[in-house]
Amino acid sequence: MVKKSKKCPTGTSFHNVTVTCTPQQLIDLLGPAQWGGNDGRDKTNFDWVCETGNGILFTIYDWKFYRAIEMDEVIPFHIGGRSFSQTMEARDLLLKALSKMFSKSLQKG
Numbered sequence: 001m002v003k004k005s006k007k008c009p010t011g012t013s014f015h016n017v018t019v020t021c022t023p024q025q026l027i028d029l030l031g032p033a034q035w036g037g038n039d040g041r042d043k044t045n046f047d048w049v050c051e052t053g054n055g056i057l058f059t060i061y062d063w064k065f066y067r068a069i070e071m072d073e074v075i076p077f078h079i080g081g082r083s084f085s086q087t088m089e090a091r092d093l094l095l096k097a098l099s100k101m102f103s104k105s106l107q108k109g
């Protein structure tokens with residue numbers, strides 16, 4: 001399980017773990033990003049703070065595109081966490097949730 005969190009993400013960092021998807025897929029899964037404006041003026045356009053069902057805190061964000069990102073554009077999103085293993089766990093849960101969401105949308109169509 002993955003959900004948005006209101007906890008402070010201090011202490012999380014990038015451990016070379018990404019998830020590749022569209023901004024719209026993350027919005028459909030998690031709701032609107034907590035920060036960002038998708039205008040390309042900052043290092044990130046979309047930022048989510050999330051946690052797993054067992055309380056692992058992590059962040060999801062695009063990094064240094066310096067341009068607006070199309071909502072259906074497939075890009076690598078960074079996953080920030082407190083360790084490599086935690087970011088890998090978060091990535092695996094995200095991939096499972098995105099796959100499940102995609103599977104449901106195919107069944108409806």
